[in-house]
Amino acid sequence: MITKGSYEDKFQPVKDAFEELHSSGRETGSSFAVYQDGNAIIDLWGGYSDKEKNIIWEQDTLANVWSTTKGVAATCVALMVEKKLLDYDEKVTHYWPEFGLNGKEDITVGMLLSHQAGICGTEDAEIEDYYNQKNMADRLSKMTPIWEPGSASGYHSMTYGWLAGELVLRVSGKSLGTILREEITSKRDIDFHIGLDKSEHHRCAEMIPMPRKKRDPNEKIEITDAQKATALGPNTLKHQNTAQWKEAEMPAANGQGSAQGLAKFYSLVVPKDKNLQILNDETISKMTKTQIENRDLVLSVVTRWAAGFIMNKHKVIYGPVSESFGHSGWGGSCAFADPVNNVGVSYVMNQMEDNVAGDMRSVQLINKFYECLKED
Numbered sequence: 001m002i003t004k005g006s007y008e009d010k011f012q013p014v015k016d017a018f019e020e021l022h023s024s025g026r027e028t029g030s031s032f033a034v035y036q037d038g039n040a041i042i043d044l045w046g047g048y049s050d051k052e053k054n055i056i057w058e059q060d061t062l063a064n065v066w067s068t069t070k071g072v073a074a075t076c077v078a079l080m081v082e083k084k085l086l087d088y089d090e091k092v093t094h095y096w097p098e099f100g101l102n103g104k105e106d107i108t109v110g111m112l113l114s115h116q117a118g119i120c121g122t123e124d125a126e127i128e129d130y131y132n133q134k135n136m137a138d139r140l141s142k143m144t145p146i147w148e149p150g151s152a153s154g155y156h157s158m159t160y161g162w163l164a165g166e167l168v169l170r171v172s173g174k175s176l177g178t179i180l181r182e183e184i185t186s187k188r189d190i191d192f193h194i195g196l197d198k199s200e201h202h203r204c205a206e207m208i209p210m211p212r213k214k215r216d217p218n219e220k221i222e223i224t225d226a227q228k229a230t231a232l233g234p235n236t237l238k239h240q241n242t243a244q245w246k247e248a249e250m251p252a253a254n255g256q257g258s259a260q261g262l263a264k265f266y267s268l269v270v271p272k273d274k275n276l277q278i279l280n281d282e283t284i285s286k287m288t289k290t291q292i293e294n295r296d297l298v299l300s301v302v303t304r305w306a307a308g309f310i311m312n313k314h315k316v317i318y319g320p321v322s323e324s325f326g327h328s329g330w331g332g333s334c335a336f337a338d339p340v341n342n343v344g345v346s347y348v349m350n351q352m353e354d355n356v357a358g359d360m361r362s363v364q365l366i367n368k369f370y371e372c373l374k375e376d
Contacts, residue, residue, distance in 0.1 A: 004059065005044040010372050017368045018044050021361055029057035029205055030349035031259035032365050035267035036342055037276055038188065042369065043260055049205035049350060060191065062256040063205045063348050064240050066329030067157065069255030071336070072192060072262075073164050074113060074308025074327075075269065076179050076251075078279055078287040085171040088113075088286060088307055095170045096137075102144040112163055114291035114305035115153040118145025120298060121229025122158060127239050131248040133175065136162040146225050147297065153305055154226035154297035157330075158233065161252025164308065177249040184278055188268060191261035195249040204246060204256060205350040209237045210331065226297035253330075259346040262335035266326065266344025270337040284339075288325050312336070317358035319345070319370045332359035341373065 003019050014032070021027050029047035033040060049055045080086040086095065088110035093100035099107075107117050119140055122130075129135050140159060147154065156163065165176040172179060177195035185192055193200070236253070239245045245254055268278050279287075290311060293304040304311040312324040318336045326336025326345075331352030337344055347362035 003044055003046040005042075006040060007042045007044065010375070011042050011369065013372055014042055014365060014368045015044060017365055018046070021364070022047055026351070026361060027349060028053065028208055028351040029061065030347070030351075030361075031057070031059075031061070032347050033259040033263035033345070034369055035260075035263040035344045037271045037273050038264055038268050040260070040263075041343065045259070051206055051208050057205065059260065060203055060258065061205050062191070062193070062196070062200070062203045062258055063333070063350050064207050064245075065255050065257055065262070065333040065335075065348055066253050066331055068262065068327050068329035068333045068335050068346075068348075069194060069250075070160060070252055071309055071325075071327035072180065072255055072265065073161060073176055073194070073251035074287065075265075075278065076168055076176050076184070077109075077113060077164050077308060078283050079179065079183060080168055080171055081286060082279055082283040086167060088289075092167070096141070096166055098138075098141045101142055104143075104145060104149060107149045109167065110291050110307050111150050112167070113160075113308040115156045115160065115296070116150050116292055117156065117163070118147045118149050118154065119143045119159055119163075120146065120154045120156040120226055121231075122233040125233050127234040127236070130158070130234065130236075130250060131244060133162060133165055133169070133249060137166040140166075146229055152294055152297055153292050153303065154224075155230070155299050156252070157230055157298070158236075158250070158252050160308075161250045165249065165251045175249055176251045185265075188264070188278075190265050190268075192255060192257035192265055194251050194255050196246045196256045198243065198247065200256075201243060201246055204241075207240045207331070208351050210352040210354040224297050227300075230298050257348065259335075259348040262346035262348065263344040266335055266337035266346070267342070269344065270339040270342050272342040317363060317366075319366050328358060328362075332361060334359070334362050345369065
């Protein structure tokens with residue numbers, strides 16, 4: 001495998017680690033990038049964009065990054081906060097009156113974005129419903145919380161996107177994907193999309209689902225009501241490579257992008273040059289304020305949630321800086337902002353692995369980057 005891209009000489013160990021992941025057979029195609037002020041410090045890509053390994057992974061190859069999309073969606077919501085159209089402490093019903101049914105009347109925007117609303121499942125929804133924002137918003141507005149809102153977090157793996165999307169739509173009159181494109185990405189030449197135009201589908205990598213784990217049929221596994229609810233709904237893995245999936249706007253799970261695009265995005269959330277900021281410092285402080293920290297009812301790991309971001313409290317998945325914030329996606333992708341070193345970092349791939357609490361491929365590359373940075 002030939003690695004393409006660029007990097008400063010001191011980051012040679014990062015390139016070596018990237019190539020080792022490919023040579024060991026743990027990758028099909030991937031990209032890893034670190035940006036500062038919108039410019040690449042590390043920009044690596046290699047491998048293949050299809051399962052049969054016939055199509056080379058290029059610099060502009062896009063991949064479905066699953067829940068890594070959530071951090072970008074949360075930034076769009078934060079932009080609405082900065083414009084005084086939303087307030088994290090305000091009740092959701094102030095903007096979306098129909099939402100206040102069946103015990104949801106006191107849920108705030110901050111609670112909603114930090115997975116505390118208790119509506120993490122989609123009940124009897126079909127995949128066609130997932131592609132319809134209005135349909136899903138109507139369904140969610142009528143649901144009854146599984147737990148008392150505000151008492152715990154339970155990861156809203158899919159519903160987060162329609163909830164955040166409806167808030168943005170209600171206050172701006174535009175879809176979240178449209179706000180992302182018009183207000184953020186098109187102005188800064190950032191290659192990331194929620195709702196991908198057909199003309200760009202040829203750039204998309206084939207996502208390769210993780211092999212199913214063999215489980216002992218006699219093993220008893222206790223799962224929470226929240227986990228049961230999250231498991232309901234269509235098998236999204238079967239649809240992730242379809243045109244309909246790519247074109248739809250599901251701000252929780254179907255962002256199409258590269259490590260380059262995501263690293264550039266986050267580098268402009270926390271740039272050295274304040275003139276480049278997507279959001280001002282006050283907004284960043286608000287959106288990264290801890291909303292809840294607990295053992296998540298769905299993820300079953302202790303998580304510190306801000307308003308749509310995973311905070312790097314434990315310094316495990318996003319390097320050694322506790323102030324870093326971002327999001328990771330099903331299968332392995334991740335992207336985050338490091339406000340101390342003023343960098344955006346991202347890893348994107350198409351060979352999915354089954355890791356809930358961080359993918360070791362990305363952890364290996366991220367840690368190697370920080371080792372090189374420390375030695376400088």
